[in-house]
Amino acid sequence: MYRLHGLYDWGSLVVHMALEEIGAPFEFVMHDPAQGDLTRPSYLALNPFGLVPVLETPDGPLFETAAILLYLADRHAALAPAPTAPERGAFLVWLAVVCQQLHPAVLQLIHPERLLGEEAQRAVADATHRRLLNICAKLDARAQQGDWWFSAAQPSILSLYIAMLLRWARGLPPYREHALSLADYPALQAMIQALELRAPIARVLAREGLSAATPNPLSAPLYEGS
Ligand SMILES: N[C@@H](CCC(=O)N[C@@H](CS)C(=O)NCC(=O)O)C(=O)O
Structure with a gap:
């Protein structure tokens, strides 16, 4: 059984959604950073950077979101083009864009200090917001090409990852005018709205307490900034 270390609505959310979609058995290990949970030697032995998510697997503990997601996709032959599929290269390119450009930009938008x-x-x-809009425009243009792994057709680790990050980009920027408008990105919006209708995703959103406040916590999260 996998053990997923995280907090609700933190970076573990995308791994939680992927595990539920795959149907693999897992245990969620909740941490409290305010109690020093992420800086204890036992946690640093799992991830020396003291960040979430961590996934304990039969092959040892894994960290870094993209690595965990790719590991799960390959191990379960789900949620990504197979390693030999012709679209695998393009898929990896856009997964790298999401983990190396979108993810850091969203974190910087919500923690600019x-x-x-x-x-x-x-x-x-302000600068990060401009950069984020540019990244989202390019993601939306690529999503319009209609590859299954970047569309409303079926979920992928790429679409799940984008959905988590854009939820935060909508709900958490400290300056309200920086809150992302998903309607400006119709292909991404359709992709995320389709994810939200899926039973495994709805289960995770309910378990993490995200659908209590709003019926569409991925496509239309509440603004929670200051
Ligand atoms: N590049 C890392 C980023 C992980 C990351 O920044 N995690 C944040 C939460 S989303 C964290 O654990 N922060 C610890 C803290 O703020 O104490 C990944 O993709 O896993």
């Missing part, structure tokens, strides 16, 4: 301190946070947030 972390880069250069509070004095510079407004400028950092």
Whole structure:
């Protein structure tokens, strides 16, 4: 059985959704950073960077979201083009865009003070917001090409990853004018709305307490910023 380490609505959310879609048995291990859970030696032995998610697997503990997701997709032959499929290369390109460009941009948009301190946070947030809009426009243009792994047709680790990040980009920026409007990205919006209708995803959203406040916590999350 897998053991997923995380917190509800933190980076473990996408792995939680992937595990539920695959139907693999897992246990969710909840952590409290305020109690120092992520800096304990026992946790640092799983992930030396002290971040979530971590997935304990039969092959040892894994960290870094994209690595965990690809591991699960390959091991279960689900949620991604097979390693020998002709579209595998394009899929890997866009997975890299999401983990190396979209993920850091969203984290910086919601924590702009972390880069250069509070004095510079407004400028950092404005610049990051511009960068995020550019990344989202390119993702939407690519999604319009209609490959299954980047569409409303069926879920993939790529679409699940984007759905989590855009939920945060909508709900969590400290400056309300930076909250992402998913309607500006129709292909991504359709993809995320389709995910939300799936029973495994609905189960995870309910378990993580995200559908209690709003019926569409992925496609239309509430703004929770300040
Ligand atoms: N590149 C990492 C980023 C992980 C990350 O930044 N995780 C955040 C939560 S979303 C975290 O654990 N932060 C710890 C903290 O803020 O104490 C990955 O993809 O797994």
